[in-house]
Structure formats: C-alpha cells, structure tokens
Amino acid sequence: MLRLSLPIIVITALLQRAAAVETPTLETIEKTARQLASPLSTERITGEEWLESNASAAFAELARLIKHGDIKQQTRAANAASVLISPWSRAVRQGAIHKGQIHLFQPGRPVARPTNQQYAHLVRTAALSTISRTLKQRKARKSDNDADDKRPKFPGWEATEQVRVLCGCIAEVAEVDAANKLAELISKEPNRFLAGYMMGVLDTYHGLPRSYA
DSSP, X not given: OHHHHHHHHHHHXXXXXXXXXXXXXXXXXXXXXXXXXXXXXXXXXXXXXXXXXXXXXXXXXXXXXXXXXXXXXXXXXXXXXXXXXXHHHHHHHHHHHTSSOOOTTOTTOOXXXXXXXXXXXXXXXXXHHHHHHHHHHHHHHOTTOOTTOOSOOOOOHHHHHHHHHHHXXXXXXXXXXXXXXXXXXXXXXXXXXXXXXXXXXXXXXXXXXXXXX
C-alpha cells in the first residue's frame, strides 16, 4: 500500500503547486492594475497583495501578450504592465480619476523610473520587439500611403494607440540600449506621429519633464 500511496501524494502536491501558479488572465491583471491605481488604500493593498503572490506569472503573461497578442491585446497588456511596474504610472492614473483635482505635483509623488525592477527587462524586451516589428510591417505593406500623395498620413487609430502605449511602457523602464534602439528607429521612421511617440521615450530617458497626460 505504501508503494501505491506515495505516487498519489506526489501527484496531489504537484497539482496543488500547478494550481497555485496558474497563469492569470489579462482581465485579472487589468483588475489588479485598477486596484493599484485606486485612490482607496484598501483597494491598493488588495492589488499589492495579489501582485506580490503572482508577479512572476503576471509579467510572463504580459510579456507574451505584448509580443504575440493581437493589436488590442498588445495595447492592453502594455498599459497594464506600465501600472504594475511603475509607481509613477499608478500615481498618474490615480490623479486622473479626480478629474481636475490631479495630484501630479504633490510632495512625495514617485518620479523614479524602475529600470532595475525585477521584471523590467522582460517588459522592455517584449515592448521593443513589438514596436520594431510593427514599424517594419507597416513599411512592408505601404497600404496607408498613396505613392502620388506626399502628405503625411495618420497611421490609423489602433496602430497609433498601440505604439503610443508601448512607448509609454518602455519610457518607464528604458535604459541606454533601449534608448539607442529607439533613436535608430526614429531615424528610419517617416511617419511624424509615430516618431513623436518614440521621441517622448527619449525625453523621459534623458530626464526632461514628464507629461501627466
């Protein structure tokens, strides 16, 4: 009996461990992001407790979605990653909830960029990879430019929002290699709207005043 019961015990323990590290859904991660940015301390504590227990799985899923999700998933995942990884992003969203009573410049507001945070490299690598791929795909298609029309074309709301949010995410965790990569992409990007979002990352990296928008 002992020889039969031992594998059952082991299997049960493995199943319990697997359940404990189950991959969180994007909806669950977004709920946590809202809690972390809440003006209510009870909600922030709930979000912090969840993140402490699920950070590894949450950031792995966010990185996967940023790299391999569809355009909406990439945008949502990058937005959530910014909040989970950056106290500044949390405070910006918390201030926006007040609608006209923003606390952006209150004393003690966090301004440091968490470039050395445990999961910063994971998020940074995924976001940079996606931006590079997105820009290359746009150039290959050339579907948004008429060869006879030299006026600058707006790249479309979804694509613009995707790049804007990805750049906002990278801005929180950019280091020298990321800044150099973005500078290279800017030099090759003909669309001034997309180039402008990438320039915003470099502004943040070099310590220029942050925007609260």
